[in-house]
Amino acid sequence: MNNLADLTTPYLLLDPEKMRANCERLQAHMNKLGVPLRPHVKTAKSVDIVRRMIPAGRGPITVSTLKEAEYFAEHGFTDMTYAVGISPDKLPRVARLNRAEVTLRVLLDSKAQAEAVVAFAKMERLSIPALIEIDCDGERAGLQPGDDKIVEIGRILHENNQLAGILMHAGGSYHCPDKAAKQAAAEHERMTAVAVKQQLLDAGLPCEIVSVGSTPTAHFAKDLTGITEMRAGVYVFHDLVMAGIHVCSTDDIAISVVATVIGHRPDKGWIMTDAGWMALSRDRGTAKQEVDQGYGLVCAMDGTPYPDLIVANTSQEHGVLALRKGSKAKLPELRVGSKVRILPNHACATASQFQGYVVPDGDELVFWPRINGW
Amino acid sequence: MNNLADLTTPYLLLDPEKMRANCERLQAHMNKLGVPLRPHVKTAKSVDIVRRMIPAGRGPITVSTLKEAEYFAEHGFTDMTYAVGISPDKLPRVARLNRAEVTLRVLLDSKAQAEAVVAFAKMERLSIPALIEIDCDGERAGLQPGDDKIVEIGRILHENNQLAGILMHAGGSYHCPDKAAKQAAAEHERMTAVAVKQQLLDAGLPCEIVSVGSTPTAHFAKDLTGITEMRAGVYVFHDLVMAGIHVCSTDDIAISVVATVIGHRPDKGWIMTDAGWMALSRDRGTAKQEVDQGYGLVCAMDGTPYPDLIVANTSQEHGVLALRKGSKAKLPELRVGSKVRILPNHACATASQFQGYVVPDGDELVFWPRINGW
Incomplete structure (x- = not known):
């Protein structure tokens, strides 16, 4: 960092041990199921972090933007999948990467896209x-299993040797607090993938890659027969949304926003801090979960949550700490200048509000930059 | 820009004529009321923009972070107010600016802060x-009018010649769709300010600056007798939240996110784009307004809104365009690769997702960078 002594709040603190444990936990599960992991780097967007997830530093990784692809390619990564539907205007940037030693796969779900990609190549x-993108739960993009277009697109791509396989994302699993529901979502994702692969094989087409994934299904899959790779992103940090559906505990969350107390409203039961929505993001992902965490759960600097203390409201640069409605806990005494740590609802959204991570390294703090933008 | 030919979506497009008209409209109203404007630069965070708001380029401006203060000081601005409660650890950065030719006022609402600021100075x-921060509507920080602490703090500051005045923000006006309610919020803000000034004068203390402001009250104030400056921020761009409470029309909104169509779900009535919440922000400020605009209102590239077409849902890098519930409009035919413009719920939040503005300048496009972070 430029000047650690001047570390101003709000800043994003990363606990590298928790991050390591999160990575090891999912890697161990994947090792047991015999399926390689292709981490989604959209959460961390930092080569310092992704090199710790993938020590060989070449991939495989999943990216959500071409800027991520270019950044990781510059840092030596060679095996990437861009997991957002491709538009023809982006093909020159894709081509520049594929001209180097990099393999960057694109994703599509229409004949128009397939024809454009083949013509450009x-x-x-x-x-x-x-x-080919497949929809396994009605949440986002992709073709329905059994749709004739899957084979039509497969033929267009295969004609020029460009059919790499199929990809799907069980986004619906984010709404599954029950263990059985997450296991069912994982098995449904697997079965969908296996069926679509068979559809391609039956048409005489290849399907080398069968890519599935979401952080909940990755952790709760019991069998991945027929799957060639698992994608997951937010598990590297975890967050309150993942804790709210019991994929992790709040103690596993590896990032927090450090904020300073800047005032009090004893008449309202409020403690004001300098971490507003600009630091925490506007994500209210826990709003519809069993426990609404407001804009984040407030912890002491040692990481221990204060009982029932959440960020109840935010302005751009103000956070309002208050006890949950109905709580019998006592508001902690936090004088002006005191520091707190706030666990985020959604790690991808909160991390994107910062230019990097402040990381304890022995007795020092180091700064790991991240990229944003497109 | 590095390479305008490679302009990738999503990007943030700024219409400089709309911006100019927004600035002129509020400036004309302030001229009529005889009160100078101190624009809040937290919305634009760009010297290219703020120099157009304040052609002399010295100030007065309001900032929300010390990074803004340092950036605008580097660019020649000298008259600034940091309108977020000060914590003692930030005083060295404040002092570095006040040591130069810059005046940077701080804000506080407790004796502890006042004592710390005086001791440090x-x-x-x-x-x-x-x-001294005053609360005029129970929305955020500040002391209640009549609170003895106002005079106590005033004395602490005045003893070292540091009492600059009072400041308040009528944040409650954001919930006022009615014209009469916005006018009442403005008059209440003014009356509160005048009463608190009198409280200081009665105690033999000075109160040179009487600072009020919010975009709704700035536009709807009919009389500002006793007020020495008006602060407002989002008016420079306006947004769907401001249109939803009738401070502007959707046609006044000066920024939009340009997105590319990347797919379709005819079975669901969805058009997929590459502008997800990473581009639009997670702000859902219109959710509780009369018209819920989802994550944004979708327009053709000439700026004309498509009837009832909104961003109904988002993932990190996916936007789902759909007609409002109950709409009888027809989904427009937008092929893969088509571009659309999306008007934002909250200009401050959406702009903060980008590193700058793409601005038409004659037949060319130029790039005006902005700062983010702290």
Whole structure:
């Protein structure tokens, strides 16, 4: 960092031991199921972090933007999948990466996209491998299993040797607090993938990659027969949304926003801090969960949560700490200048509000930059 | 910009004519009421923009972070108010600015803060002017009018010649769709300010600055007798939240996020784009307004809104366009690769997701960078 002595709040603190434990836990589960992990780097967006997730530092990784792809390629990563539907105007940037030693797969779910990708690859005389996006739970993009378009698109891609396989994301698993429901979502994702692969094979087409994933299904899958890779992102840090559906505990959450107390409203039961929505993000992902954590759960600097203390409201640069409604806990005495740590609802959203991570390293603090933007 | 030909979506498009009209409208109203404007630069965070708001380029401005203060000081601004309660650990950065030709006022609402600011200023042998924060509508920080602490704090500051005045923010006006309610909020803000000033004068203390403001009250104030400056921020761009409470029309909104269509779900009535919450922000400020705009209102590239088409849902890098519930409009035909413009719920939040503004300048596009962070 430029000047650690001047560390101003709000800043984003990363606990590298918790992060390591989160990574080891999922890696061990994947090892047991015999399926390689392709981490989604959209959460961390930091080479310092992703190199710790993947020590060899080449991949496989999943990216959510071409800026991530370019950044990780610059840092030596070579095996990437861009897991957002491709539009033709982005193909020149994709091609620049595929011209180097990098493999960057694209994703699509229409004949128009497949024709554009094939035409562009032919014109540029290079390979742009493509995955067909499948919808397994009605949450987002993708074709329905059994849709004839899957084979039509497969044929368009295969004609130019560009059919890499299929990809799906069980986003519905984020709404599954029950263990059985998460296990069912994982098995449904697997079965969908296996069926679509068979659809391609039956049409005489290859399907080398069968890619599934979401942090909840990755952790709760009991069998991944037929799957060639698992994608997951937020598990590297975890967050209150994941804790709210029992994928982790709040104690596993590896990032927190450090804030300073800047005032009090004893008449309202409020403690004011300098971490507003600009630091915490506007994400209210726990609002519809069993326990609404407001804009975040407030902890002492040693990481211990204060009983029932949440960020009840925010302005751009103000956070309002208050006890949950109905709580019988006592508001802690936190004088102006005191520091607190706030666990985020959604790690991807909160981390994106910062330019990097402050990380304890022995007795020192180091700064791991991250990228944002497109 | 590095390479305008490679302009990738999502990007943030700024219409400089709309911005100019928004600035002129409020400036004309302030001229009529005889009160100078101290724009809040937390919305734009760009010297290219703020120099157009304040052509002399010295101030007065309001800032929400010390990073803004340092950035605008580097660019020649000298008259600033940091309108978030000060914590003692931030005083060294405040002092560095006040040591130069800059005046940076701080804000506080407790004796502990006042004592810390006075002690620090004495130790450093410089002046750190301070404003006392007053609460005019129970929304955030500040002391209640009539509270004895106002005079106590005033005395502590005045003893070292640091009492600059008082400041309040009518944040409650954001919940006032009615014209009469906004006018009443403005008059209540004014009356509160005048009463607190009198409280200080009655105690033999000075009160040079009487600072009020919010975008709704700034536009709807009919009389500002006794007020020395008006602060407002979001009016520079306006947004759907301001349109929803009739401070502007949707046609006044000067920024939009340009997105590319990346797919379709005809079975669901969805059009998928590459502008998810990472581009639009998680702000759902219109959710409780009369018209819920989802994550934004979708327009053609010429700025015309598509009837009833909103961003109904988002993932990190996916936006789902859909018609409002109950709409009889027809989903527009937008092929993969088509561009749309999305008007934001909350300009401050959406702009903060970007590193700058793409601005038409004659037949060209230029890039105006902005700062983020602390």
